[in-house]
Amino acid sequence: MSEALGPLMFAVVFLLIFCGYPVAFSLGGVALVFAVLGTEAGAFGWSYVLAFPERAFGIAANPVLLAVPYFIFMGTMLERSRLAEDLLRTIGLVFGPARGGLALAVVFVGALLAAATGVVGASVVAMGLISLPVMQRYGYRPELATGIICAAGTLGQIIPPSVVLVVLADQLGESVGDLFLGALIPGLLLASLYAIWVTLIAWLRPADAPAIPADERAQAAAQGLWREVWRVMVPPLLLILVVLGSIFAGIATPTEAGALGALGATALAAVNRRLDRRTLGEATGATLRITSMVVFLLVGSTAFTLVFRGLSGDVWIEEHLTALPGGRTGLLVVANVLVFGLGFFIDFFEIAFIILPLLAPAARALGIEGEMMIWFGVMLAMNMQTSFLTPPFGFSLFYLRGVAPKEIPTLTIYRGVVPFIGIQIIGLLLVIAFPGLVTWLVPPRA
Numbered sequence: 001m002s003e004a005l006g007p008l009m010f011a012v013v014f015l016l017i018f019c020g021y022p023v024a025f026s027l028g029g030v031a032l033v034f035a036v037l038g039t040e041a042g043a044f045g046w047s048y049v050l051a052f053p054e055r056a057f058g059i060a061a062n063p064v065l066l067a068v069p070y071f072i073f074m075g076t077m078l079e080r081s082r083l084a085e086d087l088l089r090t091i092g093l094v095f096g097p098a099r100g101g102l103a104l105a106v107v108f109v110g111a112l113l114a115a116a117t118g119v120v121g122a123s124v125v126a127m128g129l130i131s132l133p134v135m136q137r138y139g140y141r142p143e144l145a146t147g148i149i150c151a152a153g154t155l156g157q158i159i160p161p162s163v164v165l166v167v168l169a170d171q172l173g174e175s176v177g178d179l180f181l182g183a184l185i186p187g188l189l190l191a192s193l194y195a196i197w198v199t200l201i202a203w204l205r206p207a208d209a210p211a212i213p214a215d216e217r218a219q220a221a222a223q224g225l226w227r228e229v230w231r232v233m234v235p236p237l238l239l240i241l242v243v244l245g246s247i248f249a250g251i252a253t254p255t256e257a258g259a260l261g262a263l264g265a266t267a268l269a270a271v272n273r274r275l276d277r278r279t280l281g282e283a284t285g286a287t288l289r290i291t292s293m294v295v296f297l298l299v300g301s302t303a304f305t306l307v308f309r310g311l312s313g314d315v316w317i318e319e320h321l322t323a324l325p326g327g328r329t330g331l332l333v334v335a336n337v338l339v340f341g342l343g344f345f346i347d348f349f350e351i352a353f354i355i356l357p358l359l360a361p362a363a364r365a366l367g368i369e370g371e372m373m374i375w376f377g378v379m380l381a382m383n384m385q386t387s388f389l390t391p392p393f394g395f396s397l398f399y400l401r402g403v404a405p406k407e408i409p410t411l412t413i414y415r416g417v418v419p420f421i422g423i424q425i426i427g428l429l430l431v432i433a434f435p436g437l438v439t440w441l442v443p444p445r446a
Contacts, residue, residue, distance in 0.1 A: 006313030027300030070258030081269035100202030110152025124153030147416030159187035321362035343387030
């Protein structure tokens, strides 16, 4: 009887999730029910379940996870103080003379916002509010405009300092700094692939991505465009350099660098006279909501994992994953297909908290250790990034739908992201085929 409880618990939690129940409460509720069943079946005693409060306290005391609210606050402050808006408008004028220049500007600014914020929602909303009306006004094809905004916004998941990478590092038991270093080249590679696609479309179908008219470019230049570029770009770039540089150089921990980034974003808002009670309240409110969601998910997944392991469910999962045909290759295929499939229905945090603790032990059993575990984490992060774009529940699609004008139907947004889903799959395959893209910058392990 007790041997069947582990697989049954796994099936029940996914049934509840796919029925639409909140993931955190599905995990916690199923854990409570199966804790009772497990004790009645003799799989473990109540003394085992009493270990949960200590684990929950460990979550609250985890210094790595403390970086999450700092990076979220940093991103929301830049977005709510409209500093991201200034960046988008100015860079759009710089790239405007080229065909497809506005779309290239979205990619460029998306990468900058990713490195400055690490929050996908802030990037998509900002670019949707600012860039989409401009691209519409100049005749951009709606599918291209919406697709590039959704795709560039997801760069906040893979380009450091990504909140997702912090969570993945915690779940894998690896260094956040090493995961940041490993994700840097793949993130920039993905941004480059987006830019190549936009350039190709602008060359093959010029009407889909026209340039800004010459008279408007001349007017912007007369008003001191390059002086404005310097004023708008340098402060965020310095902030990125300080935050990431301090982590990569080993001067500060991710938590300390995150606190510095939050303070720096607040200082930038104050210097630009954008810091007031409303802006501060909106930034702290958004930080509180997102952080609370992460903590609830983590508490629920901790309860689920505790009971699941008590029922030997983790052994059952590991035995099946390590016995797959092809060994390590079989695991990589199954892991990527599973994560990609789940991305259609649940978000990246939920995938990270439910699936990663099950995949990591099997990966280590098959010899994926050291720098290769960093590669494994970055590979899964790139895969989970597609969960933002895949219909019907991709978060980037919903973020853009919330700010896009009514004349752009939802189906247009869905069609627009299809090529970029393909590009992300190409980027994922490149990372799988060439692990050096990840491990090149990661310090070798002793």
